Amino acid sequence: MRIGVAGLGTVGVGVLKIIEQHGKLLSDRTGRNFEVVAVSGRSRTKDRGVSLDGMTWYDNAVDLASDPNVDMVLELIGGSEGVARDLCVAALEAGKPVVTANKALLAVHGTELARLAEKNNVPLAYEAAVAGGIPIVKAMREGLAANAISRVYGILNGTCNYILTEMEETGGDFAAILKDAQDLGYAEADPSFDVDGVDAAHKLAILTSLAFGTPVDFDSVYIEGIREVSAQDIAFAQEFGYRIRLLGVARRTEQGIEQRVHPCMVRKDTAIANVSGVFNAVVAEGDFVDSTVYEGRGAGEGPTASAVMADVVDIAAGRVSPTFGIPVDKMTDIPKIPVEEHVGCYYVRLSVFDRPGVIADISAVFRDEEISIESLLQRGRSPEEAVSVVLITHEVKEAALSRALEKIEAFDHSAARPRMIRIAKL
Amino acid sequence: MRIGVAGLGTVGVGVLKIIEQHGKLLSDRTGRNFEVVAVSGRSRTKDRGVSLDGMTWYDNAVDLASDPNVDMVLELIGGSEGVARDLCVAALEAGKPVVTANKALLAVHGTELARLAEKNNVPLAYEAAVAGGIPIVKAMREGLAANAISRVYGILNGTCNYILTEMEETGGDFAAILKDAQDLGYAEADPSFDVDGVDAAHKLAILTSLAFGTPVDFDSVYIEGIREVSAQDIAFAQEFGYRIRLLGVARRTEQGIEQRVHPCMVRKDTAIANVSGVFNAVVAEGDFVDSTVYEGRGAGEGPTASAVMADVVDIAAGRVSPTFGIPVDKMTDIPKIPVEEHVGCYYVRLSVFDRPGVIADISAVFRDEEISIESLLQRGRSPEEAVSVVLITHEVKEAALSRALEKIEAFDHSAARPRMIRIAKL
Structure with missing residues (x-):
């Protein structure tokens, strides 16, 4: 198996x-030998700690697709457009299997690439695109193949976690913590892709398609990052028995599919709440298998390369699947449910001036929107400074809660925008 | 795909x-239709809540192998010998793929059956044999295929957990708890297979072969069940920051392979310690992927059937692997390390009469065996009754600890056999 590698970064x-x-291990497992015959990267001379001897160098990665010595192309460049996409298209059109770690590409052009792969009868594999080293794509596509999946959710971004x-x-x-994370190399200089939830949303869009047999639909993912999570919210969460995690959640209901990425309050005794640091974790729920959990490193040289090579081994051994578990023409279009329709419990933190009647006014707004309150906590007591009032609601439709929070924000005694965090029902 | 099902119990x-x-889901995923054309069970007339209409009935399950209408055989009878084994052999010899949920069979005759499958060029698959619905066999064999595995361990028996x-x-x-578990259907009337660790050892032997590419060797698994775990041990564990779990551990060292099933003290903040109730969990550690965790239901109708059908779908889609990840003739014989050679920390509970000098005598024994003590706790104070003395050791070879405990047991002031539980290094 002669491999062309595009992208000589970490992965x-x-x-x-x-x-x-x-x-030896790889050839024992597959009966084939693996050789990297061609590569493409940014700099030809950079010392990467590995030898490129005997490998053909291409300045333009797309040329790997037409090299007659290359049997399989690994696209490890990244980005949903440009060279990465051109290379994948060119390789599939040339009838060469493609393995990619590119979540953005799959999230944005996944269905179209899957169709191209099918048309040319070659595999397109991307285990490394979701949750790094965790073999979650394989689990969803093959391990749980006999289940109707009702929900898949998880911690999909190690930087945020x-x-x-x-x-x-x-x-x-x-x-302050973001700054530390950047110094330690856990966050990029421009962190927005991670902390604003885009990276997690790419992965969630892919998982949604795998779970429900529907075309990838990144545009309908609701996305909210972690920039507004405050130390105060985290402290209150602990007080109520929760931790805050950035979750991606895809759920099938009778009305359609919810796809959302946002900070969540998760009960401390759940598997997800106990996933700390840069680790990722995914929970997949099927009608026969019930709940299954997968945890591991979601990024980094070793784990991501492990996932890329799992795909390479599968293809070399002749183990192939439709890109998203079923052929594109068998996919079902399923309506996407906007986040306003989401029904759940909410944590709400209000910042108000502690004047007589303020709690009565707030309560009246919630009553008018028919939102019932499970608990209410007022912290601090200071007539002229803002104090925190924290509420946990019972189940309510998000649209009603948003209306209530808008009304409260307009109050004279409101000192800051109300803050809301969804409570996960796990 | 015409299927013959042997065994009409839960699975x-x-x-x-x-x-x-x-x-529809299954045919969308594979492009093939699945039909059960023949079955075999204990009673033809029992109401199982599913229709057997149109299926050929066999009193003798082995006859399924020779039914020309059967393309694939599912062996769901169980047991390492007898009909289950005969059927698998007959089906493989007839060139028919076999899917089984039978851990005992694989643990005892796995290598020989793998060889037979290879000789006849048909797949032998057994996802359901290890950890029920969790796709751990697939993860080890395919998802982590590019890694050298250093250790695999986990909670492999839901009844014990x-x-x-x-x-x-x-x-x-x-x-008392066993009795409750029996009443609730979580434990068998004869619980010994589960609580004495045999079931977990079967699964561990299979995982060992998958992890290290070595022939299955059930006989060299060290097995100790949970009957002797006392309420006192559990309370002391909590005091030291541990929980007690029955773990199966397979570890590769320079000397060879450790394979052991026994109660373990696991630190409360580990993923494994947070797996409660009937759930199973497996941790696999590879050189590139680092640590990955898989959790889910290890038994029951739905989860086990989900795993069986994952194998059926794979085979129908043409995705096959060597039985244990590599062909039998590529397997390596690796020496097994006896448990006496195990080096680790230990929890020791002594029951002694609280007389002057008793701690000095105990300490002297540990000193003579060069065992250093991390902490020591004496509970209770009663000159004529037995009191508990609990010790946590630093790392020591198990043989030395065993010698020390034998000496202590022979003391006049020993009131009962010393109790030892290994502390897991996770």
């Missing part, structure tokens, strides 16, 4: 190391 | 239900 280098170190865990452990604020 | 019935309820969790939550004794 590409990890792949070269596995092929170098585990040649690291930040939230650190905030919890140190009591620090988002900005 | 067999679950399989019939999946095929009945998910016909239920009993230990209940003992912890209620403070009850083993015998």
Whole structure:
């Protein structure tokens, strides 16, 4: 099996190391030998700690697709457009199997690429695109193949989980912890892709398609990041028996599919709440298998390369699946439920001036929207400064809660925008 | 795909239900239709809640192998010998794929059956044999295929985990909780297969082979069940920050492979310690992927049938692997390390008469065996009754600890056999 590797960043280098170190293991498992015959990267001369001897160098990664010595293309460049996409299209059109770690590409162009793969009768595999080293794509597509999936959710971004865990452990604020994470290399210089929830949403869109046999639909994912999670929210969460995690949730209901990424309050005794630091975890719920949990490292050289190579091994051994578990023409279009329709319990933190009647006014708004309150906590007592009033609601439709919070924000005694965090029903 | 189902107990019935309820899903995923054409069970007339209409009935399950209408055989009878084994052999020899949920069969005759499957060029699959609905066999064999595995361990028996969790939550004794578990259907009338660790050892032997590419070797698994775990041990464990779990552990060291099933003290903050009730969980550690965790239901109609059908779907879609991940002739014989050679920390509970000098005598024995003590706790004070002395050791070879405990047991002031529980290094 002669491989062309496009992208010699962390993941590409990890792949070269596995092929170098585990040649015997890989050939024992598949009966085939693996050789990297061609590569493409940004700089030809950079020292990456692995040898590129004997490999053809391409300045333009797309040329890997037409190299007659390349049997399989690994796209490890990233990004939903440009070279990464062009290379995948060119390789599939040339009838060459493609393995990619590119979540953005799959989330945005997944269905169209799946169709192209089917048309050319070649596999398109992407285990590394979701939750790094955890073999969750395989589990969803093959391991749980006999189940109707009702929900899949999880911690899909290690950077956010690291930040939230650190905030919890140190009591620090988002900005300070983000800075630490950047210094430690756990967050990018431009962190927005991670902390604003986009990366998790890419992964969720892919999981949704795998879970429900529906075309990938990244645009309908509701996305809210973790920038507004405050040290105060984390402290209140603890008081109520919760931790805050950035979750991606895809759920099938009679009305359609919910797809949402946002901070969640999760009960401390759940598996998800106990996933700390840079780890990822995914929970998949099927009608026969019930709940299954998968946990591991969601990023990094070794884990991501491990997932890439699992795909390479599968393809070399002739184990292939339709890209999203079923062929594109068998997919079902399922309506997407907007987040306003979401029904759940909510944590609400209000910042108000502690004047007589303020609680009565707030309660009246909730009563008018028919929102019932499970608990209410007022912290601090200071006539001229803002104090926190924290509420946990019973189940309510999100649209009603949003209306209530708008009304409260307009109050004279409101000192800041109300803050709301959804409570996960796990 | 015409299927013959041998065994119409819980799992067999679950399989019939999946095929009945998910016909479209299964054919969308594979492009093939699934039909159960023949069955064999104990009683032809029993009402199982599923229809057997149109299926050929066999009193002798082995006859399924020679039915020309049967393309694939599901062996859901159980037991390492007799009909189950005969059927698998007959089906493989007839060139028919076999899917089984039979851990005992695989643990005892796995290598020989794998060889037979290879000789006849047909798949032998057994996802349901290890950890029920969790797709752990697939993860080990395919998802982590590019890794050298250093260790695989986990909670492999839901009955034991239920009993230990209940003992912890209620403070009850083993015998009483076992009785409850039997009443609730979580434990068999004859519980020995579960509570003495044999079932977990079967699964561990299979995982060991998958992890290290070595022939299955059930006989060299060290096995110790949970009958001797007392309410007192559980209370002391909590005091030291541990929980007690029955673990199966397979570990590769420079000397060889450790394979052991026994109660373990696990730190409360680990993923494994937070697995409660009838759930199973497996942790697999690879050199590139690092640590990955898999959790779910380890038994029951739905989860086990889900795993059986995952194998059926794979085979129907042409996705096959060598039985244990690599062909039998590529397997390596690796020496097994006896438990006496195990090096670790230990929890020791002594029951002694509280006389002057007793602690000095105990300490001297540990000193002579060069065992250093991390902490020591004496509970109770009663000159004429037995009191508990609890010790946590630093790392020591098990043989030395055993010698020390033998000496202590021979003391005049020993009131009962010393009790030892290994502390897991997770």
